[in-house]
Amino acid sequence: MMDFAHWLPIVWAVILVAAITIYVILDGFDLGIGMLFALERNQGRRDVMINTIAPVWDGNETWMVLGGAVLYGVFPGAYATLLPALYLPIVLMLLALIFRGVSFEFRIMTRGTAREGLWEVGFMAGSGIAAFSQGAILGGVIQGIAVTDGAFTGGALDWLTPFSVLCGLAVMCGYALLGATWLVWRTTDVLEASCRKWAAWLAVGLFVGIVAVSLWTPLLHAPYLRRWTDWPNILFVAPVPVLVVVLGVLLAAGLRRGHSKGPFLCALGWFFLCLSGLGITVWPYAVPPSLTLWDVSSPPSSQFFQLVGTAILLPIILTYTIYSYRVFRGKVTEADGYH
Structure with missing residues (x-):
């Protein structure tokens, strides 16, 4: 029988x-809105985009801190191995998040x-660089870390491969989709219509x-490969790609039919399925x-x-997180402000 130390x-x-x-869900649409600034040039509508996240954006990084x-x-064994392997994209991500917050x-x-224009560019750049870095970090972990006797033995740029770049671009596209569908839910009129168009193209990009x-x-x-193809594993993993397609159809239908909340929930579903597939x-x-x-966990007493x-x-x-989002729920218009 497996003991307590095994389950911890x-x-x-x-x-x-x-x-x-939770971090991906909350900070994903936050970073996505920053990148979408590049597509919206009207200052009033940019203010609305900001106002949809202004009351809650500071708390989103709480979940990154918890994860760290x-x-x-x-x-600690994973921390000591992953940090030197991914030092450059991690530092780049943190600097981008800091500069984005200042902007x-x-x-x-x-x-x-x-x-004002300079800080808006900083907001866009910080959001995009942070999103790409997170995707590159994810790709670097998935493709594997060079380890000898429990210690990292690779080079500083081992993480930078075509696969990690693909993951970085996919995460950028995904966060932008979250941002667009969030704005479909939380805005009105011209901005909402524009976000529906952006979301349709971004959904195609993320699906690819x-x-x-x-x-x-x-x-x-x-x-x-064995994890996905061996029997009986295939019985448990086969629903994942099927659900990705189903959510894609629902997302497209929701955007076309004028649904407000549905597209955002479908985009979240895509991220959940991707993270589930990664875990599998x-x-x-x-x-x-x-x-x-x-191999990398601390003593059971410490855990x-x-x-x-x-x-x-x-x-x-x-x-606190649920309460804050509930308090600031509803559509945001140009009459609303942030100070």
């Missing part, structure tokens, strides 16, 4: 995946001046990206293709101690 890393893996998923804390405290606030402070990454990933390592592919590796969850604190704090964070 699995519990923490679920918490880590949940934190990453879990990786550092519970899976977000300074844009408000410099309204009507020549510098999903197909390309899905076909390429099993070819990277033999265990990946790499399980049980924390550092593919060699180190499992149990349990951290689990007690997380069990207290996680419901508080979830409650």
